[in-house]
Amino acid sequence: MARYMDAKCRLCRREGEKLYLKGSKCYSDKCAIERRPYAPGMHGQSRRPGRASDYGLQLREKQKVKRIYGLQEKQFRRYFQDADRMPGVTGLNLLQLLESRLDNVVYRMGWASSRTEARQMVRHKHVMVNGRVVNIPSYRVPVGAKLTLTEKAREHLRVKAAVEAASQRGVADWVDVDLQSLQGTFRELPARDQLDPGIHEQLIVELYSK
Numbered sequence: 001m002a003r004y005m006d007a008k009c010r011l012c013r014r015e016g017e018k019l020y021l022k023g024s025k026c027y028s029d030k031c032a033i034e035r036r037p038y039a040p041g042m043h044g045q046s047r048r049p050g051r052a053s054d055y056g057l058q059l060r061e062k063q064k065v066k067r068i069y070g071l072q073e074k075q076f077r078r079y080f081q082d083a084d085r086m087p088g089v090t091g092l093n094l095l096q097l098l099e100s101r102l103d104n105v106v107y108r109m110g111w112a113s114s115r116t117e118a119r120q121m122v123r124h125k126h127v128m129v130n131g132r133v134v135n136i137p138s139y140r141v142p143v144g145a146k147l148t149l150t151e152k153a154r155e156h157l158r159v160k161a162a163v164e165a166a167s168q169r170g171v172a173d174w175v176d177v178d179l180q181s182l183q184g185t186f187r188e189l190p191a192r193d194q195l196d197p198g199i200h201e202q203l204i205v206e207l208y209s210k
Helices: 009-015 023-027 054-069 073-085 090-099 102-108 115-123 157-169 201-208
Strands: 127-129 146-149 175-178 183-186
Touching (some): 054 201, 073 090, 073 201, 102 115, 102 127, 115 157
Antiparallel strands (some): 146 183
16 A cells, blocks of 8 residues: 655645644644744745635645545545445544544554554554454444553553653543553544544535535
């Protein structure tokens, strides 16, 4: 599968906002968008904002959400198709499906400083769901599932650093986590008001509905 191998900070600069792709760096004065708040590339500073077309706004929103969750186009489209088939509001369904990914749940529980780091932990078999090791980042965590880290993962310096940061910033409202024992429960699907207000999922629905 194709992977984005360039600097992740360029993605934040392209979208004009923090996507929190680099963990603790995003909260420091080293954040690229704080130092260079303009689009990447040699013509980044000379680009005029202007008013984007409706299609342009929809496309940018899709690209932004794809980058936040670290997905490729084919994967993202499949999530939208699943959300569209589900009862309820398609946009909210989409966000809830994305939030239910195992790598995202690990990140939301504060065991990793970024979704990329959480994905690596899952792939290296450091995460257990209901007592069973799961190494598929896209695994859809069921509501009520209990997550734990392996003994080996608990000793990793990156995990300890992420947990320390999470103890200060807090974790998502829809998970129950014990940051001491490194155990947690995916208590419920998040409500819309618990999710990022900067995401405008209706634009994505409009884009794919054409």
